[in-house]
Amino acid sequence: DAGVIQSPRHEVTEMGQEVTLRCKPISGHNSLFWYRQTMMRGLELLIYFNNNVPIDDSGMPEDRFSAKMPNASFSTLKIQPSEPRDSAVYFCASSIASNTGELFFGEGSRLTVL
């Protein structure tokens, strides 16, 4: 079975451009997480969806960030306009919603904003 699929794996863009990151969770998983990883701040939760509904978006840095999950098999994280401080690795993870469920991570999207 395919794991969590993220695209693109690498993105280099210029400040002010729009960035869209994509995620396909594992089929049958009803929870989806977007995390951001940097050396300075470690792994931070951005947003958590359950059954396609955003449950906790308190980690979304500001209005420049938005996330959608139009169906159970697809989610996007959009940054508009992008800034150099958004440079990070963005991970998508999925799981079966439970208080013991392990998270399955994608390989990440490395974003560099010049």
Add this chain to the structure above:
Amino acid sequence: SQQGEEDPQALSIQEGENATMNCSYKTSINNLQWYRQNSGRGLVHLILIRSNEREKHSGRLRVTLDTSKKSSSLLITASRAADTASYFCATRSGGSYIPTFGRGTSLIVHP
């Protein structure tokens, strides 16, 4: 803010030695999980220990949990060069489905 914090931040050992990493957390938890991240890759789940468990084994991995001290340790026995990676603990509290990750321990195993 991180719930769990790993210690040490970095660990360098020789192949065949044991590696011990620790995780401390602040609030009561339902369970604690350990993940591994190879360079440039996503995190991979290793083992979960529930709050009512004290020790758990999986292959060369041994995890302990001391809820009175709010700490956990991950022991990798007879380490191999392939164990070189970062190791993270993640905790879940209350009824939350959201795991909170520490900053990780970077382990280097020299062949």
